[in-house]
Amino acid sequence: MIATVLVANRGEIACRVFRTCRELGIRTVAVYSDADGNALHTRVADAAVRLPGAAPADTYLRGDLIVKAALSAGADAVHPGYGFLSENAGFARAVTDAGLVWIGPPPQAIEAMASKTRAKRLMGIEPLTGADDITEADLPVLVKAAAGGGGRGMRVVRRTADLDAALTAARAEAASAFGDGEVFIEPYFEGDAGGRHVEVQILADTHGTVWTLGTRDCSLQRRHQKVVEEAPAPGLTPGLVAELEGTAVRAARAVGYVGAGTVEFLVAGGRAHFLEMNTRLQVEHPVTEAVYGVDLVAEQIRVAEGHALEKDPPRARGHAVEARLYAEDPARDWAPQTGRLHRLDVPDVRLDTGYTDGDDIGVHYDPMLAKAVAHAPTRAEAVRRLAGALERATVHGPVTNRDLLVRSLRHPEFTSGRMDTGFYARHLPELTAPAPDPYAPLAAALADARSGPRSRFGGWRNVPSQPQTRRYAMAGQEHEVHYHHTRRGLTADGVRVVHAEARRVVLEADGVRRTYEVTRYDDRVYVNNTELTALSRFPDTTARQEPGSLLAPMPGTVVRLADGLTEGARVEAGQPLLWLEAMKMEHKVSSPTSGTLTTLNVSDGQQVEPGALLAVVREDAP
Structure with a gap:
């Protein structure tokens, strides 16, 4: 009978396995990277062992460290979850060689099915592996990594002229992600x-x-x-x-x-x-x-x-x-x-x-x-x-x-x-077309009006005055809303304010009454499911970017630059300039216009933060 299980994984799947273990009366052990020191799976396990570092290659992909963690924590079994080392035959063998129970298939079964090309041959299917195997009649096709998964090392090809480049790119991505650059080709249906x-x-x-x-x-x-x-x-x-x-x-x-x-x-x-x-x-x-x-x-x-x-x-x-x-x-x-x-x-x-x-x-x-x-x-x-x-x-x-x-x-x-x-x-x-609630900014403004200190007179004036004004960004657009403090309370044109307090607003429009729950986190405001950003009354005139600037859309690592890309190079609109890797996915950054690359601010392997300047393309003169 298994008494203690170490889950060689993180996040949702680790928590999922722990839940069943608790129901079965089995003790649990988590492993965690430095980035996961306070993660939920680390907190809910009976014991947790640190894997020094943050990158997966230094932590959750280090089978030797995980086996050592299991032994030091007194675990007698290892569950791999999904991803990371879950389909690594060498890791499965290391677990069993250490005298631990492997909660998964035999290493030889993992090995037999680890390569998609080997699995196809096992099932009597000969995979296509080269450009010479494909004709126009076969298109479109999908170039696919033989090892791994999760969409890495995949390219859809609709023209034979693009096939060689797709094979090269897929091999490079597969080698980087899985340590195996083998790819194959299969039909793509659309x-x-x-x-x-x-x-x-x-x-x-x-x-x-x-x-x-x-x-x-x-x-x-x-x-x-x-x-x-x-x-x-x-x-x-x-x-x-x-x-x-x-x-x-x-x-x-x-x-x-x-x-x-x-x-x-x-x-x-x-x-x-x-x-x-x-x-x-x-x-x-x-x-x-x-x-x-x-x-x-x-x-x-x-x-x-x-x-x-x-x-x-x-x-x-x-x-x-x-x-x-x-x-x-x-x-x-x-x-x-x-x-x-x-x-x-x-x-x-x-x-x-x-x-x-x-x-x-x-x-x-x-x-x-x-x-x-x-x-x-x-x-x-x-x-x-x-x-x-x-x-x-x-x-x-x-x-x-x-x-x-x-x-x-x-x-x-x-x-x-x-x-x-x-x-x-x-x-x-x-x-993905925006469809925000048109009354969300008003609800946010009315809740905001009720969230601060209130005088005994409720904020109304005896003499007619200008309305109160609030500005919010919602779905990429700026919205300015107006309301009044009156003897009867808060009012707004075209809408009946039924109730307004700091976290709850009730509005009636065209005979329909709707309730809005309002929550704030600094300048971020949530009105039911609609997200708004509270804006200053005065626009920020300090934020300026040089025309043609390409900014990092997310935090990540520059995994590669386009071949031959240097400052002064001529680029075309839509031409890929570099690739960022973030959260296990590659993201292509392309030139927004045709012109000259005047600035290249990054190199291979560089970490970038959101909004960091990657490059500048000076647009061709009309």
Whole structure:
């Protein structure tokens, strides 16, 4: 029997595993980097061991330090979570060689499926690896890293002329991210022929039993990373489901698989194309847990202890949908956001998170804040429930994708089950169009009027006077609002002020009464779900930037500059100049105009802060 588990991970998944361990009466050990010294997973574990440094390469990717931490803390088992070392066969061997229980598949199974090209060959599929394998008729195609995942080392190619450059760039990114520059090419389905990302959850024991726990659809993706997942995958024929599950079992038996794993497919034109096998727990595992009534982490632990699964898996019931809440701005090329998370509350659904109110979101790791999961008897009910919970959610802090998630879940393509992996490529502008509440600035101003010291006369004047004025920035626009102090209290033109206090304002317009909850953090004001910035009465005349300045959109590291880029070079509008890496994603910084690069202020490997000057491009004269 396992007594103490060290989780070789951080954040949400570490907290998730700890929750099950507590329910089973198992003690828990966390590991933490210097950046995670006060992180939630560090605080909730029974014991925690520091991994000196902040970068993943120095901390969560140091298998030797993690094994040493497990031994020093008295753990007898290691759970890898997902990401980091979860699919590293060498780490799995190091754990077992140290006399610890590995809560995962055998190292040889991880090794067999670690390379996507090797996995394809194992399944009888010969991968395409070079430009010579592709003709115009094959386009578009996806260049993909053979190792790793998470959207790293991927490039969509629509012209054969771009293929060599895409292969070179993907190899460089894959080598940097995974230490393996091997890439391959597979068909890319979009438009009317758009493909769906469908996967099968498997669970196997050491006694020869392999369960399939249904399908999941993970088609809503950005940057090849999943955003919304659900189980079961809607709209599949019974025959196709049987084919998917049969292939998944065949893959598991081919490598002697043990534990929880996922086999992924691209479904297009009624056909299933094998993609890969993930030899770990998936981020989206909660939707399967909800539908099948199982705790997959508990099952992983029981399998690792040698227990046998029942002959048949439990029966599915209902439908579950999960949405990943990210600290990112979808309208700005999904740029990750950092800062203080003042408040996080998503009501009435399961919420898996690694953050609590007051935690800081840093630059070193993935920007996912939480996963919200809704379960109901039908798909329509589950989707409606999750959309409603997210709409009512309180998320105060950096910009998030919350509004995008709500609109995605209510989009006709999604509600009808007709989505595919090109969903955001088609609909992102409409899904990110600003739609702030027009009365939010007035509510903020009225609450502000009630938040300071009040005289016994309530602020009204006996003689008619100019209105009180407040200025706010909302959705990129400046709003100036006016209100009056009168004998009857606060008033505003065109709106009836029913009630106004420092944290709650009730307004009535066109016969409809609405309540606004107002919260302040310095100059940041939240009115229900609308974020505003309180502006000074007098504009700041000191902030000036040279025309053509390119500023860092986020904190990050300059991972590479465009080939041959030097000051004085001629550049074209849209030409990539450099790439920033932040929160496990690469972000391209391109020239905003055609002209001359007059200033290049950064170099490879340099750390930059938000707003830092990267380069200056002097525009061509008309």
